[in-house]
Amino acid sequence: MEETLPLSVSHVNKSLVLTNRLYMLLHFSALCFLVYYRLCFFFQDPQTREASFFPWLLVFASEIILSFIWILNQAFRWHPISRTVFPERLPQDDNLPPLDVFICTADPTKEPTSDVMNTLLSAMALDYPPEKLHLYVSDDGGSPVTLNAMKEASKFARWWLPFCTRYKIECRCPKAYFSISESDDVDFDVSFEFLADKKMIKEKYEAFEEGIKRVKEDQDNSGDTTVRRSQNHTPIIEVIQENSSSEIEQVKLPFLVYVSREKKPSHPHHFKAGALNSLYRVSAVISNAPYILVLDCDMFCNSPASARQALCFHLNPEISHSLAFVQFPQKYHNISKNDIYDSQHRSAYKVLWQGMDGLMGPVLSGTGFYIKRESLYGNYKIKDTDLELQQYVGTSNEFMKSLNQNCTTDSVTAGRTLPLKETLLLASCNYEIGTQWGKEVGFLYGTVCEDVHTGFILNCNGWNSVLCDPPQAQFLGNGTTNLNDLLVQGTRWYCGLLDIGLSRFCPLICGPLRMSILQSLCYAQLTYFPLYCLPLWCLAIVPQLCLISGIPLYPKVSDPFFFIFLFIPLSVLTKHIVEVISTGGTFRKWIIEQRMWMIVSITSHLYGCLDALLKKFGLKDASFLPTNKVEDEEQTRLYQMDKYDFRTSNMFLVPMVALLSINISCFIAGIYRVVSVGNWDQMSIQLLLTSYIIVFNYPIIEGLLIRKDVGRIYPSLPLVLTSNILATTIACTLYSLLNKV
Numbered sequence: 001m002e003e004t005l006p007l008s009v010s011h012v013n014k015s016l017v018l019t020n021r022l023y024m025l026l027h028f029s030a031l032c033f034l035v036y037y038r039l040c041f042f043f044q045d046p047q048t049r050e051a052s053f054f055p056w057l058l059v060f061a062s063e064i065i066l067s068f069i070w071i072l073n074q075a076f077r078w079h080p081i082s083r084t085v086f087p088e089r090l091p092q093d094d095n096l097p098p099l100d101v102f103i104c105t106a107d108p109t110k111e112p113t114s115d116v117m118n119t120l121l122s123a124m125a126l127d128y129p130p131e132k133l134h135l136y137v138s139d140d141g142g143s144p145v146t147l148n149a150m151k152e153a154s155k156f157a158r159w160w161l162p163f164c165t166r167y168k169i170e171c172r173c174p175k176a177y178f179s180i181s182e183s184d185d186v187d188f189d190v191s192f193e194f195l196a197d198k199k200m201i202k203e204k205y206e207a208f209e210e211g212i213k214r215v216k217e218d219q220d221n222s223g224d225t226t227v228r229r230s231q232n233h234t235p236i237i238e239v240i241q242e243n244s245s246s247e248i249e250q251v252k253l254p255f256l257v258y259v260s261r262e263k264k265p266s267h268p269h270h271f272k273a274g275a276l277n278s279l280y281r282v283s284a285v286i287s288n289a290p291y292i293l294v295l296d297c298d299m300f301c302n303s304p305a306s307a308r309q310a311l312c313f314h315l316n317p318e319i320s321h322s323l324a325f326v327q328f329p330q331k332y333h334n335i336s337k338n339d340i341y342d343s344q345h346r347s348a349y350k351v352l353w354q355g356m357d358g359l360m361g362p363v364l365s366g367t368g369f370y371i372k373r374e375s376l377y378g379n380y381k382i383k384d385t386d387l388e389l390q391q392y393v394g395t396s397n398e399f400m401k402s403l404n405q406n407c408t409t410d411s412v413t414a415g416r417t418l419p420l421k422e423t424l425l426l427a428s429c430n431y432e433i434g435t436q437w438g439k440e441v442g443f444l445y446g447t448v449c450e451d452v453h454t455g456f457i458l459n460c461n462g463w464n465s466v467l468c469d470p471p472q473a474q475f476l477g478n479g480t481t482n483l484n485d486l487l488v489q490g491t492r493w494y495c496g497l498l499d500i501g502l503s504r505f506c507p508l509i510c511g512p513l514r515m516s517i518l519q520s521l522c523y524a525q526l527t528y529f530p531l532y533c534l535p536l537w538c539l540a541i542v543p544q545l546c547l548i549s550g551i552p553l554y555p556k557v558s559d560p561f562f563f564i565f566l567f568i569p570l571s572v573l574t575k576h577i578v579e580v581i582s583t584g585g586t587f588r589k590w591i592i593e594q595r596m597w598m599i600v601s602i603t604s605h606l607y608g609c610l611d612a613l614l615k616k617f618g619l620k621d622a623s624f625l626p627t628n629k630v631e632d633e634e635q636t637r638l639y640q641m642d643k644y645d646f647r648t649s650n651m652f653l654v655p656m657v658a659l660l661s662i663n664i665s666c667f668i669a670g671i672y673r674v675v676s677v678g679n680w681d682q683m684s685i686q687l688l689l690t691s692y693i694i695v696f697n698y699p700i701i702e703g704l705l706i707r708k709d710v711g712r713i714y715p716s717l718p719l720v721l722t723s724n725i726l727a728t729t730i731a732c733t734l735y736s737l738l739n740k741v
C-alpha cells in the first residue's frame with residue numbers, strides 16, 4: 001500500500017484561478033476601450049487635435065507598451081499551483097541516488113571566505129547519506145585563501161556534522177546557528193551535555209573563523225595581487241582529505257573537491273556559466289551523480305531537508321522522465337521587516353514562479369535548484385560516432401565514458417584512483433574550443449543571466465521543472481540591502497534578460513513553436529520587462545509638461561471614458577495590493593514595491609537596455625561584477641531604520657532627482673494654471689498622475705532636502721548641475737515641441 005502513495009502532489013487554488021481570470025477579462029475589456037478612445041482621437045479633424053498630436057502619440061505609445069507587458073504578465077496568473085512533498089515515502093537510504101553539490105565563488109574580497117565556508121558546511125550537513133554526497137567548490141578567484149579555508153572547514157566538519165545529527169539541529173549553517181539567540185535552545189531537549197557540547201563547538205567555530213581571517217590578512221599584507229591571479233592561472237584541482245584527528249571518533253564526511261578552472265586574459269571565461277560547466281565536467285569523471293544541487297556562495301542551506309524534498313519530484317515516476325530541475329525560491333536572511341528595497345523579489349518568488357509551475361515549471365533561478373545531470377547534455381544521444389560526440393562534448397574519453405555509463409559511476413566509492421590528469425584537462429581553457437559547451441551543452445553562454453537562458457532552452461527541448469516552496473525556507477542568501485548594490489545588480493540582470501530577448505532565442509518567436517504559448521509569454525515577460533523604462537520615463541515627463549501648457553491628454557470628468565482611464569490604474573493597483581497582502585505583505589510593502597518599481601525602471605531598466613543594445617552592436621563587452629556580500633555597519637544601521645541609503649553614483653541619482661524635480665515644478669505650476677483657468681475636469685488625471693509620482697517617491701525628496709545623515713542625497717555640484725541640466729533640457733525641448741506642433 002505504502003508504495004502506491006505518491007511522493008508529491010500538486011494543488012490548484014480554484015478560487016484564485018477564477019478571480020484572476022475574471023480580473024483579466026475586466027481589465028482587458030477596459031484596455032480595448034482605451035485603445036478605441038485613443039484611436040478615435042487620431043481620426044479626428046486635424047485642426048482639433050493639432051496642438052496635442054505629439055504628446056498624445058507619446059502617451060498612447062506608452063500605454064501600448066504597458067498594456068503589452070500587462071498581457072505578458074497575465075500568463076503567470078492563468079493557472080498557478082502549489083505542491084506538497086512526502087519525503088517519508090522515499091526509498092531506504094541505501095537506494096537513494098548519489099548527489100553532487102556545486103558551490104561557486106569568485107572573489108574573496110567581495111565574498112567573505114568564511115561565509116563561503118558556512119555555505120559549504122551547511123551543504124555538507126544535508127540530511128543525506130554522506131557517502132553519497134560530493135561537494136565541489138568552484139573558485140573563480142583562484143585564491144589560496146579559499147583552498148586553505150576548505151581544508152580547515154573539513155577539519156571543523158568533523159565536529160560540526162556529528163553535533164548537528166546528535167542534537168537534530170535544524171539550521172546547519174554554523175554562523176546562522178550561533179547567531180540565533182540562546183533562548184531558541186528551549187526547542188531542544190536542553191541537557192547539560194548539549195550546552196557543554198554547544199559551547200565547545202562554538203569555540204572551535206570561532207577559532208576556525210579566526211584562522212580564515214588571519215590567512216586572508218596575511219595574504220593581503222604580503223601584497224599578493226589576487227585580482228591579477230584570478231584572471232590568469234593554471235587549473236587547480238584538489239581533493240580535500242584531512243586526516244581525522246585522534247580526538248574524535250571516525251566521522252564519515254561527504255567528499256570535498258576544490259576546483260579553480262584555468263583562466264587566461266585572452267580567453268573569455270563566461271563568468272558563472274563557465275565556472276559551472278567546468279564543475280559539470282570535472283565532477284562527471286569523479287562522482288558523476290545523476291542529480292546536482294547548485295548554490296551561490298552566499299546561499300546556505302537553512303534546513304537539511306531540501307535534498308530529500310527535491311528527490312520527491314525526481315523520483316516520482318509520474319513526472320521524473322521529463323523533469324529537469326526542482327527550483328527552491330530564493331529567500332534571504334538579512335532582509336528587514338519592511339524590505340525597503342524590495343530585495344526579496346516577492347512578486348517573482350511568490351506569484352510568478354507559482355504561475356509558471358502550473359504551466360511547464362519555474363524559470364531556473366541561478367541557485368537553490370536540484371538539476372538532473374542528463375538534462376544539460378543536449379542531444380548527445382543522437383551522436384553516432386565518437387568523432388561526432390567529441391565535437392559535441394570535447395575530447396576527454398573519461399568524460400565521454402561518463403555519458404554512456406549508467407549514472408551510478410562513482411570513482412570515489414568504487415575506490416578507483418582519481419583521474420587527476422583528466423580533471424585538469426577538463427578544467428582547462430582550451431577544452432571547450434570547437435565543442436558545443438555553452439551553446440547546446442551545459443549552462444549556456446551569451447548572457448549574464450545564464451540561469452534564465454538555460455532554463456528557457458531546457459523548456460524548449462521538452463524538459464519541465466517544478467517549484468518546491470515548503471513553509472520552512474530551505475535556502476537563505478544575502479539580499480542586497482543598499483540602493484547602489486541593488487541598482488548595479490539590476491542593471492546587470494536587465495541587460496542579461498534583454499540580451500536573450502534580442503537574441504535569436506527571442507521567446508516570442510522561439511517559444512510558441514516549442515512550448516505552450518502561455519509558458520513562452522512568461523519568458524517574454526521576463527526578457528522584455530526592462531522595456532518598462534520607456535513608458536515610465538515618458539509618463540513621468542509628458543503629461544506633466546502638458547499640465548503646465550494646458551494640453552489635456554485624458555478625457556474630462558464628464559466624459560464616459562473618464563471612468564475607463566480611472567478604472568485601469570485602479571484595477572492594476574488593486575490587483576497588486578491584493579497580491580501583496582495575500583502573500584504575507586502589508587500596505588506599506590505595497591507602497592514600497594510601487595516606489596521601487598518606479599526607481600528601478602527609470603535607472604536600472606534604462607541602463608540595462610542601453611547595455612544590451614551596445615552589446616548587440618558590438619560596442620560593449622559583457623561584464624559580471626559579483627554583488628558585494630560584505631556587510632557595512634553604517635549601511636546596515638540605515639537599512640534597519642528603513643532609511644534609504646542614497647550613497648550611489650550620480651548615474652543613478654541624476655534621473656531620479658531630475659524626474660522628481662520636473663514633477664514637483666509641474667505640479668505647482670499646473671495647480672496655479674488650473675486654478676486660474678478653472679479647467680479642473682480636463683486636467684484631473686494629469687494632476688492625479690503627478691501627485692501619485694510625488695507621493696510615492698517622497699523618500700527621495702526627504703533624502704534631498706530634509707535628511708542630514710550620511711545616507712542622504714548629498715547635493716554635490718555635479719549632481720545638482722547634471723540633474724538641472726537634464727531636467728531643463730528635457731523640459732525645454734519637449735515644451736517647445738509641444739507648443740510648436
Ligand SMILES: O=c1ccn([C@@H]2O[C@H](COP(=O)(O)OP(=O)(O)O[C@H]3O[C@H](CO)[C@@H](O)[C@H](O)[C@H]3O)[C@@H](O)[C@H]2O)c(=O)[nH]1
Pocket residue numbers: 104105106107111138140270271272275295296297298365366367448449450451489492493496624625626627628
Ligand atoms: O565570474 C563569475 C561571476 C560570478 N560567479 C558566482 O556567481 C554567483 C552569483 O553572483 P552574485 O554576485 O551573487 O550575483 P547575483 O546577482 O546575486 O546572482 C543572481 O543573478 C545571477 C545572474 O546574473 C545568477 O547566476 C545567480 O544565481 C543569482 O542569484 C556567486 O556565487 C559568484 O561567486 C562566478 O562563479 N564567476
Ligand SMILES: [Mn+2]
Pocket residue numbers: 296298477478627
Ligand atoms: Mn547573490
